[in-house]
Amino acid sequence: MSNVLIEHLRELCALRGVSGREDAVRDYINKQLCGAGQTDALGNLLVRRKPKIAFFAHMDEVGFLVRYVTLEGFLMVAPVGGVEVSAAMGARVRVGEQAIPGVFGAKPVHLLSADEKSKLPAMDSLYIDVGAASREETEKCIRLGDSVTFERRYTHTDGGCILSPALDDRAGCAVLLDILLNTELPISAAFTVQEEVGTRGAQTAAYAMKLEIAIVLEATTAADLPNTADGKCVCEVGKGAVLSFMDNGTVYDRELFNLALRIAEERGIPAQVKSMVAGGNDAAAIHKSRAGVRTLAISVPCRYLHSPCAVIAERDLIAVRDLCAAVAENLCA
């Protein structure tokens, strides 16, 4: 059963879906669901089995939009979501519907002043080189507004780590898809759009679904590096599903949080509590929907979010799946 989950994740990570351009991800998920999902006005994919309880995962990923083409044919871009300059520089990307390959350029280190060597350039000075010799040539296959994603990469190491750029939140999508395919439980689901630009999709999806309980499936920052100060790891890769009591967007429902912790303990599912108030996700919009929604987040710990090479552990993904399934079972009982 885990093989199917991993296979879905691999296929989801191969798809490109910058915020607002989630079509390929949505089509894939709905195909797996044999068309059971409905697409709303913003592009969310809603699966309604029972109106009161819903699971959420966002389909979009961070990236860029082409905002200008220079005379020499280089692309200047606007970031979509929180992407760091250091993650973009030197990275391989794909541009537009034709997935034209390109790279973020960098002034050679040999030509930098001492000051430039220790500073990062501004995001709005970064450019993408697609190999074209002129603006005319670039514009033959790239238009302003085209989306740019990090190059699709997917490595599953012998040690059980998965490296891929869009694990945030294709990991959540894969888990939610897996649960929908493997249970007849009366739970609803929303695969949302535009989380990375302010949880826009979740806001309208939650409104439409008139919920009492929502469970958000996410990938959350793990800072468990050897040089991280004590108490600043947030969560750790390999230590199981991450339960949040609070982040920058949400104070989570205390009962649901306790329920999930208890179920994890009873069933022997690896789980950990997020140890810093940091980040945010679709819960920020969902819990404030209509007259309020009791909300829980269950996350996969993920290193290097929003970069060309995020890292999760396979066993954490499975823990999140198992815990979600168990929580769903309990809530529906």
Place this chain on the structure above:
Amino acid sequence: MADTSAKALLQALCALPPDGRGAEKLLTPYLGERDTLRTDALASVVWSRAGVGKPILLEAHLDTIAMVVTAVLPGGFLRVQPVGGVDRRPLPAAAVTVWGKETFRGVIAAVPPHLKDKNAPEVPEWTDILVDTGDCGTVVYPGDLMSLDAPLLTLMNGTLTAAGLDNRAGCAAVLRALNATRGCPCPVTAVFAVHEETSGAGALTAAYAADALCAIAVDVSFAACPGVEETESGKLSGGVMLGVSPVLDGALTERLRSLAECEGIPLQTEVMGSRTGTDADKIQTARAGIPTGLLSIPLRNMHTAAEIVSPGDIENTARLLAAFIINN
């Protein structure tokens, strides 16, 4: 016979580890009847084409910038130091290949933005850079090399990008020239030298051993791009860059220029006021001195994973080298 197109050569060359280990095996299928290959004391690969008299020396460095593992930490994290001038700015969250007992994938660890110390430098120091290998167990040891993970990819116009095109592009040009001059009686020694990015020791020692009549070093140089003006660089797809410098032999340089003119090979002139920063500097003073020229292939984003070259520039470099051999 093995595919000798620039792209096929680069595909194979860019898949070699940063120190060029395995190059002798890779090059063997390309040998002609009078050609032999050997790996010298420092691990440079030397291609010798038999003939009468002292050989012409063609040199391209085989090594690329890299990182070397200095410590293996618990949890599969590695400490590293640079081998050559690695640009630290784009390293966080970049994928790497670790050339240990087995080769495997790693990621340069990046500190999440909300955990960054406001007083910490924007660009991490080498002592703060860690490589995340998941859990690599016992297959990696201090001393193992690591390269940026970016295999050859074709962009628009056939433009090529890969990590390590500095100077696998130069190696490809030399190989193309060797292939094009198989029937020519002129003796040639082609050195694919190690250690250019650190000390130049590979070219220094191989040039001593070659005892050549004259030499042409083939490397890459800066191509214009945003932030790098055409006044301080060459142009991608603009042709071979002919080096002019006090340390380069004037007559040999002029000969290369006139050959390019005769053959209709596009040329750009790269003027340097002192040493060239390439292996040409080492070759020039080998033994009692060797008249040395320098040809460079324009390249963008040098010493990052996003190095870019034009195959046309490689081809033109190969043509000029071949013309030099044939007209010797």
